Amino acid sequence: MLRSYLKIAWRNLSKNKSFTIINIGGLALGMAVTLMIALWIEDELTFNDGFEHSDRIAQVLANRTFNGQTDTNWTMARPLEFVLRDQYSDNFDHIVMCKNWVPQYLEYNGKKISKTGNFMQRGAPEMLSLTMVGGEKDGLRDMNSIMLDESTAHALFGSENPIGKTIEINGEFGVRVSGVYSDLPYNSSFHGMRFLMPLERFIASREWARNVISDWGNHSFSLFVQIADNTTFSNVSSKIKNVEKDQHTEAQFNPELFLFPMKDWHLRSQFKGGKQAGGRITYVWLFGIIGVFVLLLACINFMNLSTARSEKRSKEVGIRKSIGSHRSQLIKQFLGESFLVVMFAFASALLLVHLSLDSFNDLAQKEISFPWHEPLFWVASSMFILLTALLAGSYPAMYLSSFKPVEVLKGTFRAGKNATTPRKVLVVFQFSVSMAFIIGTVIVAQQINHAKNRPSGYDKKGLVQLPVMSKEFAGKQDLFRDELLASGGITEMSTSSSPTTGVWSTWGGFVWEGQPDNFQVDMAWTWVSPEYVESLNLDIVHGRDFSRTMATDSMTILINRTAMDYMGLPDPVGKHIWFPTDNGPQFKMKIIGVVEDVIAQSPYEPVKQSIYAYDRANNASFYNLRLNPAHSTAENLASIEMVFKQHFPQLPFEYQFVDEEYGKKFASEERIGMLSGVFTGLAILISCLGLFGLASYVAEQRTKEIGIRKVLGASVFNVWKMLSNGFLKLIVLSSLIAIPISYYIMDGWLQEFTYRIILKWWIFALAMLGAIVITILTISFQAIKAARSNPIKSLRTE
Amino acid sequence: MLLQLNNIFKWVNSGGQRIFLLKDINLEVQEGEFISVMGPSGSGKSTLLNVIGMLDGFEEGEYTFLDEPVHSLKEKHRANLYKEYIGFVFQQYHLLDDLTVQENLEMPLLYKKIKGTERKAMVADMLDRFNIVGKKDLFPAQLSGGQQQLVGIARALISSPKLILADEPTGNLNSSQGEEIMALFKQLNDEGVTIIQVTHSEKNAAYGSRIINLLDGRMI
Structure with a gap:
């Protein structure tokens, strides 16, 4: 019987070629889209699943309230770790303080590369279940050690065995390679962590970091934990909630600590007013819905075309019924046909997905590979085929099998109104x-x-920034600028402590004339050299720019337009700000001008109130170069690189447009x-x-x-x-x-x-x-x- | 007795009026009869045939087929009954266009869930008996009208029904083809198959043993 059904279905399909092509083509397209979206969603949902302990790892976050507005921060004070270790250690398998995503220069045997990695405490390799390729897993035991990922080890050492070799970091200190781990997968939050060094190593090499060891007011670290087997995230969260508030006597921001589980890092990372407020999960839902709808559209095609052809099929139904077919047998037959069509469509969809997966990965910035070898995929696919066949086939099957043989065999059968109405609804x-x-x-x-x-x-075109966080750049900016100007590659150069396209530090606590009472200040703060405005082509709205020739300018600041409103200063030029100290307000700084707002953060949000302060020390993180419009970009870059190589022969020339x-x-x-x-x-x-x-x-x-x-x-x-x-x-x-x-x-x-x-x-x-x-x-x-x-x-x- | 119709009424309501298709039909059919139903267009011949064939229902009356009360049977049970005992032959042959001659013959057997080897044997027998072995792999569209009707009758016969219902079986055929078909029916009847045919032609009606005349849904 089944063979007979399939045979007649096959003949039907091959006889009505245009119908078949439209049907299979439409379904194949729809199924391909759904399949692609399913793969995408699967990839999103399995983010961080590569970590063995992903269900017990969390980051400690804090809700801190400024001026009535609660923000959720991941930055933690150094002493938090000690309190957790002393008083709450039962709750944790690992407590790992971390300074993450720090770019460093690694040098071995004259070869110097720049890589980004983390400074973490000893439990990190165990917590992140790193897969070791060489060396020991407990590789952060010794302060002067480093663990590398496989590709970085390969880049530095080639085929040489890196274990035990000494790498020079930023030309400052040497560390011994204690272990090499497999590169972390792309769908994980630690993807791109090229090296691991002990946090103690970071602290030893930075004076400020040594000074904040007991400072609850300085939030510069992140804290990861793995909770113990016998407890839950919410349990631990409620225990540690007030740790920061209790310890920090001047806790003006009413900090509340909580654990942010690893499974939420990727998809539910948005916080509004201290509450979790979705994130990427919205897009997962969105695409899921799109996938379902696209499949529905394709199924509707099948339904409509099948019922539209009903007059052609009605005779067959009549004959079959008159020679003894039950309605249920006819339903089975029509469902069999839709099953066959869906099978073909699925095969074509697989081909389509296979062919377009690369471009899809490009578009979606993914590295999804086709799970040919996973039995689960084929189980899911069979379900998918069955479901689609039922979805597309049941209405036509019910409809077609309902014909009365007497009516259809008379030859006077016309599909009546009751058939066209559902079709119209579907369209x-x-x-x-x-x-x-x-x-x-x-x-x-x-x-x-x-x-x-x-x-x-500001003028983004023709602006190039060099990251200059390595110690070797310190103090060289003026000489470097003079020679660059002489080379003709640029028309201006400035330095800044944050990139033009980001805000790396905010500051509060200072006061000014006319400041409202109990005003909790939070402003973006960037140290800049006097040529900042010039090199960015910023407009001065009020007042004037910095000037190198005026000695008093070293204690001056510029503010942006938004800051005027924020500070409540309609006429800010000439006003002063102070930093409060134990001896009263100090470090008086004068506002000399107001510049146009610069979109440094999200282009969808208002510009943050900002202060640009004259950089007296060496706070530069970036050199901002205005390329010379008289030459081509390539020529400019060539002359810049030449000057760069003279000054910093040992450093790679890295730049960003x-x-x-x-x-x-x-x-x-x-x-x-x-x-x-x-x-x-x-x-x-x-x-x-x-x-x-x-x-x-x-x-x-x-x-x-x-x-x-x-x-x-x-x-x-x-x-x-x-x-x-x-x-x-x-x-x-x-x-x-x-x-x-x-x-x-x-x-x-x-x-x-x-x-x-x-x-x-x-x-x-x-x-x-x-x-x-x-x-x-x-x-x-x-x-x-x-x-x-x-x-x-x-x-x-x- | 094969079947019995008692006081069968069938009507449709149209524009507030009741239009009778069959009026008070009383009919007894014995096994082995060859009945011809005659009457002008619209007199209810085909309707009567469909009612007997259980393809169509009726509003009033009783229908007994082999001692089963058809009027009170469930749809599925009724289908089983006619599947078992009744074969249909149509004026337009109504072969399945997508199936070959052989497959068309096989179809009723599939619905009766007869085993593969047995099925093959029965189809081969039937092809042989109707002399259409050479045509078994052709599709209906490749046959002449007479040949198609031959296949139609073969298909109706293959499950060895007690009753064959034929609705103007020669209506689409030329006279020599028509005569052939009628001769075949006669022969089948001689072999014991009960036949009820609807026909316009006096000549065809003469092949039968009894003639029923209908006018406006009433037997006269």
Whole structure:
């Protein structure tokens, strides 16, 4: 019986080629999209699963309240560790204080490379379950040791055995390689941790770090823990909640500590007002929903085409029933057919996914590989096929098998109104979804463009920054600047303690004239050289720029436009700020000017109140170089590199284009936008395939009617209009459904951004117009073909 | 007795009016009979045949088939009954276009869940008996009308029914093909198969042992 079903299904499919291609093609596309999204979601959900203890690792975070606003910080004071070790050690398997993502120069045998890694305490390798390739796992025991990941070990040592060899760090001190571990996987929070050194090594080499050993006010470290087997995160969280508050007598920020479990790091890392508020998980949901909808669209195609063809199949149903088939047998047969179609579609979908996985990985910034070898994948795939076959096949199977043989065998059978109504509902659903996708994609693109077009406050083009955190750069900036200017490669150079595209430190605690009482100050603070404004092409709004020739300028600051409001100083130039000390306010600094706001952080948020202070010491982390517009970028870089090599022969020449760094701020949203754009395109394509098929059947069904109308004098245009009208009504109805829904959803999405577009009516009108145009183009081919056919032919048959 | 219809009424409601398709039909059919149903278009011949074939229901009356009360049987039970005992032959042949001659013949046996080897033997027998062995791998569209009807009858016969219902079996055939088919029916009847046919032609009706005349749903 099964063989017979499959045989007849196969013959049916091969006989109606266009139907089959539309059906299998549409389903394959839909399944490919769903499969791709499923792989993406799986990848997102298994983030950090590579760590053996991932269910017991957490980071300690603190909710601290400034001026009534609660922020969640990961920065911790050094002495917190000691309290936890002394009083709470029962709760933890590991307590690991950490200074993370520190770039360092590693040198061996004259070879010098720059790598980023962590300074962590001894339990780290065990906690992170590092896979050792060589050396010992307990490799942070000795203060002067370093553990390298495999690729860094290879870059430094080649085929040589690195264990026991000594590496020079920043030209400051030597450390012995104690272990080599496998590179951490890309889908983990510690991906890119190229080395591990003991935290004690970091503290020994930094004076400030030695000084804060008992300072609860300085938050410069992060703290990771692995809790004990017999307890839970929430248990431990409630125990340690007030540790910082209790120890820190001047705890003005009402700090509350809690554990942030590793499984949440990637997907639920946003906090609002001290509460966890989602994060990337939103996108996981979003894509999950898109995946389901795209699959639904493809299934609807199948349903509609199958029921539209019902007149053709009705005779078969009648015959089968008259020679003894039960309805249940017919249902099985039709389900078998949809199963067959879905099987073919799935095979094509696998091929599609296989072929496009590389480009998808590029687009999504993933390294997803196809899980061919995983039995679970095939189990899930079988379920997927079965589910899709049922979803797509059950309605047509029920519908087709319900025909009464007496009616259909008389030859007078016409699919009545009750068949076309569900079909119309399904088409409306399809187009509502497609249109909502169009609207969503357009709004995402608009929002990204909106933020991109926002004035950044400075001239990003032709600006290059050199990271200069190595000790070797200290004090060399003036000489370096003079020679660069002489080389003609640049027109100006400045230094700064934060990059132009970020805020590395904020500061509070200072006071000024007219400051409101109990005002908890929190401002971005950047040390800059006097040429900062010049090199960035910043506009001075009030007052004046720094000047090297005025000796008093070393105690002056510039503030940005936002800071005027924040500080409540409508006329700030000439006002002073002080730092409070035990001996009263000290270090008076004068505001000499106000500069235009610079977007250093999120382009979707307001600019933070900022202070640019004249850098008297060597606080430079970056050199900012304004390239000489008279030469090409390549020429400029060549002359800069020449000067660089003269001054720092042992250092690699590393530079970043500021406009590229700035562009990275949009990467996440752009990626989401691109992905949803692609999925939208596919969703529309699938819907159009279905519509195309449906239009061909409607035209075929009405061949006789068209023939009669033409004999009575209807023009091609009349017939085209008649056939298109029915569909257009459905599209208009779809817009009425899609527009309010997408407005609601997209408005919610936009609320996440402070700097956002206002939803305009024309976006929706445009989407509706677009859908109408697409519909007309899709169905016109069939409509015109039907309208041009010779009426004599269509009337002669029967 | 094969079947008995008692006071069968069938009607449809249209525009507030009750239109009778069958009115008070009383009919007894013995095994081995060859009945021809005649009457003008719209007199209810096909409806009567469909009711007898259990493809269509009725509003009032009693229908007993081999001592089973058809009017009170469940759909599935009824289907089992006609699957077992009744074969249909249609004016438009109604072969499954996507199946070959052989596969068309096999189909009723599949629905009766007959085993593969037995099925093959029965199909081979039938092909042999109707002299269409050479055509077994052809599709219906590749056959002439007469040949298609031959296959149609073979398919109706393959599950050895007690009753064959034929709705104008020669309606689409030319006269010589028609005569062939009628001769075949006669021969089948002689072999013991009960036949009820609907026909317009007096000549065809003459092959039968009894003629029923219908007018406006009523037997006259």
